[in-house]
Amino acid sequence: MMQWFKRNGWYAAILVSALILPLYVENRYFMQVLNMSCLFAIGALALNLILGCTGQASLAHGGFFAIGAYGVAVMTTSLQWSFWVALPLAALLAAVVGLLVGALALRTRGAYFAIVTLCLGEIIHLVAGNWLAVTGGHNGIMGIPPPDVIPVPFLGAIGFSTLSAQYYLVLSMLLLTLLTMHRLVKSLKGLAFMSIRSNEVLAESLGINSFRTKMTAFAIADFFVALAGGLYASLIGSITPSVASLKITFDFLLFVLLGGVATLAGPVIGAFTIPVLAEWIQFLQDYQMMIYGFLLIIVTIYFPMGLMGGIARIRQKLEKN
Template sequence: MNAKIGWSALLALGLAFPFMAGNDYHLTVMSTAYIYAIATVGLNLITGYTGQFNLAHSGFMAVGAYTVGILTVDYQVPFWIAFALSGVVAAGIGFFVGLVSLRLKTHFFSIFTMCVGYIMFLLIEKWDSLTHGTGGIVGIPAPESAFGLDFSEPRTQYYLVLLFLALSMWIMHRIVNSLLGRTFVAIRNGDDLAQALGINLMRNKLLAFMLSVFFAGLAGGLYAGYVRFLGPELASVEHTFDMTMYMLIGGIGTMAGPLLGAVSMPWLTQQLQFLQDYRFVVFGPLLVALVIFLPHGIVGTWMARRKRKAAQQVSVPPVRLPAGKGVRRA
């Protein structure tokens, strides 16, 4: 019940934000944060719940974005059809990448996916005939109107992104709390133990990987329709590190943690804009201090404290024998 109240309050705040925002720039910052929150939630599935750190995640987000950009600009495909294909194309490429990379474990998997991400970046940058190269794709159309709503306006675009964020969180909640989600957690806790329980490691890791990059592809498709310009830097591994930072700050392996990190950090960097080139001198130590004193993130630490408090309250009272009676020995 408390969780439902909390999520309902967050949704209400999201719905009310356009009326509290001072200008369209604030809507732009928040909408972009929501898009990266969708991608971060996907990364949290493979990293936080399954235990596989995918450093090519931003590359798959770029795949979804370029799917929308290429289809709409070069082939005049309607936006919604191209958007529907963005996650599918990312998951399809993720199937073949996962078949090879998921045979590796621990940091070997991360290093391999980092190389895959860099290959994606180079393909986007150098394949001029398909991706338009370093010039990028310009003139991406905004989502077509639906139900009388014009999605070229900042406020309606904001609500569109909020809708997909809410759907993504709901779907991820259903996955994580299902038998499939518990299977992913068992794999994270130990491959040998999961295999002893009869779990098919390769099949479930590959499924988690494909679901993860599917969310990244959808986030990329939304990003293309919102920003309406794409460049190769979207596939840079730096964006994956940003999403990793969001997970660590909010709480890796939690539902609300990646969302909290993805929404709060852009606003913190915006508040430090007045420091210009020196803002990272302040931001860096703050991040280090947060990781040291809250190693499980904000949400993860709060949940751990709640569990400890609940465990202390639920204590078994000692068994007392009636007065004058003892235990007879045989």
């Protein structure tokens, strides 16, 4: 038992703190920031799967986020479907699109793959802004309903109209994503992902189908970032083509790179740190991108594995002393 607490004590403490946090946060605006951070953490974990585990720099991540957002928006407004039906269907749609696009894009490597996915993300952005009949064009889609009430035995109906209820919803989705990513990375398939990242030619010589493996990682990443996009649309209540902008993609990249590539905790830390930092430096809004760029340079030079890598280095030095 003591060994378990030594290994998992910090994680248990963080989980308990996350569960009781709404009891102590009275500021509605800060609660909204926490909700968005949970959503961004899901998307950052998805990007980390394709970038950190297989070494493929996808620049269409914001586009797949938008597919999830628009999928849920259209299904719940125009088609009047339940949120709980629309959310997985929108995520599956993004995964299917990822498979179709990946069949072409993943035949390229390195910078060429990044360029192809960059073009895809821009195409999705243009479609969102010009397909008036479905997306509403640049006006977007308004009046997206919140998640439907869930009847639970012995507890009654659970609604999601309050920020606290929405927080527990996105937190549960984040925990589900973390658990899925952990099981995946620790599996044989996860080892195949990382072998491709390390040396794709060597991995193929050992019998690993690199194309199929990268396709799997790409589709799973697209599924989870679309899941985050669908939650975003339902909780915000309206969306515009800005959800497919290149800025969304670079925000996810920033979360992963600053938090720590190829780690599970890194993208989550980045997704919570950067939005909170952005709120603190709102008075420096004109210089935010300059500050982010400076942070990225510092982390890249001194902590190439991100904040998690820096923490690991500090821990190693303390253990030696």
